[in-house]
Amino acid sequence: MTIRHELHLAYVLHSRPYRETSLLLEMLSLEQGRITLVARGAKRGKLKTSNILQLFAPLAVSWYGNGDLVTLTNIEPAGVAHSLQAARAICGMYINELLVKLIHKWDPCAQLFSAYQQVLNNLALLDVPAQISLRRFEKQLLTAMGYGLQLTKEITTGATVKPELYYLFDPVLGPRLVNSSCVGAIKGQSLIALQQDAYEVPEVLLDIKQLMRLVFNYHLGARPVMARQLL
Numbered sequence: 001m002t003i004r005h006e007l008h009l010a011y012v013l014h015s016r017p018y019r020e021t022s023l024l025l026e027m028l029s030l031e032q033g034r035i036t037l038v039a040r041g042a043k044r045g046k047l048k049t050s051n052i053l054q055l056f057a058p059l060a061v062s063w064y065g066n067g068d069l070v071t072l073t074n075i076e077p078a079g080v081a082h083s084l085q086a087a088r089a090i091c092g093m094y095i096n097e098l099l100v101k102l103i104h105k106w107d108p109c110a111q112l113f114s115a116y117q118q119v120l121n122n123l124a125l126l127d128v129p130a131q132i133s134l135r136r137f138e139k140q141l142l143t144a145m146g147y148g149l150q151l152t153k154e155i156t157t158g159a160t161v162k163p164e165l166y167y168l169f170d171p172v173l174g175p176r177l178v179n180s181s182c183v184g185a186i187k188g189q190s191l192i193a194l195q196q197d198a199y200e201v202p203e204v205l206l207d208i209k210q211l212m213r214l215v216f217n218y219h220l221g222a223r224p225v226m227a228r229q230l231l
Contacts, residue, residue, distance in 0.1 A: 005070075007060040008032060009078055011116065012053055013096040015039075025053065025072065026100045027061065028116060033108040034099065037063050037072040056092055056120055057081035068105060082120040091123055091130050094227035095137055098216070101223050102145060112144040131209065132199045138212045139194070147219065150174035151195040163189035169211050171218035186211055 010029040018024035023042040027035050042053060052059065058079035063070045084092045095116070103112070119137040122128040142148055152161050155173045166185040167175035178185050190207035192198075199205050216225075 002064050003066055004062070004064040004073075005032070006062045007074075007076070008062070010035070010059055010061045011057065012055055012059070013100050015053060023053070027059075028099055028113065029061070029108070030110065030113045031108055032106055034103050034105050035063075035070065036068060036105065037061070037070050039072045039075075042072075052077055054081060055096065056084055056089075056124075058117075082124040084120070084123050088123045088126075088130055090227055090230045091134055092120060093230070094134070094225065095119060097225055097227050098138075098141060101225070102141070102216075102219060109144045112141065115140040115144070129199075131205055135194075135199060135205070135208050135212060136197065138216065139197075142215065142219075145219075147172075147215075149194070149215070151191045161188045161191050163187070163192055167191065169214060171215045184214075 008029045008031050010027045012025055012027055013034070014026040015023045018038055021041050023039040025037045025039055027037060029035050039053065052075060057077065058081070060076045060078040061072065062074040063072050065071050082092075099116070103109075115137055119133050122133040123130060139149065151174060153159070154161060154167070154175055154177050155170060156176060159177075161167065161175055165188045166178055166180040166182065167188060168178050168182060168184055169175050169186055169191070175186075175188070175191055186207050190204045190211070193201070193204045194208050194211070199208065
């Protein structure tokens with residue numbers, strides 16, 4: 001039996017041409033998680049609502065079908081679009097790309113959906129530095145994926161991480177104590193700051209950015225993140 005879903009809150013993460021006249025949409029839905037839909041006729045404007053298929057805009061989406069690929073039947077605005085300009089729009093594209101490449105389809109997570117709305121809001125309002133908004137969302141995404149970071153215990157001895165010492169970070173296990181001259185070493189102060197969501201010190205924020213890139217490169221494998229090149 002064909003399943004129909006009506007007016008689910010969702011955001012477009014990515015769109016690309018599909019056959020001659022349609023678009024293939026990757027979307028994040030509150031109730032269904034990541035979904036892939038065919039918007040028939042949207043590529044040539046035949047779908048009357050194709051002009052609202054934009055990034056960073058809350059939408060009410062209806063579709064039918066079974067399996068990984070379903071068909072869009074209706075789409076309506078569900079609020080005011082988040083207006084992201086210049087570099088912050090690229091930050092939004094980076095977040096979308098992570099979601100498309102890392103989260104499973106049909107796996108809803110209300111906390112992740114809320115985190116996505118919050119990071120878009122912060123990027124639009126300019127009340128939080130973009131790099132801080134990205135680091136907070138990355139941490140929330142890892143937790144939602146089941147890969148929350150272990151930041152406070154040295155993996156060899158179990159000792160509590162000390163702010164003045166240096167560590168290499170294993171994306172799965174956590175920090176390992178090393179000499180300060182070790183390539184890639186990160187100060188314990190930065191690990192503690194990430195654990196506490198304290199990003200105010202510029203040097204700490206840079207350390208955390210490098211750590212997060214290491215972790216996401218591990219989970220992405222050979223898949224490049226194209227938005228990084230724009231950033």
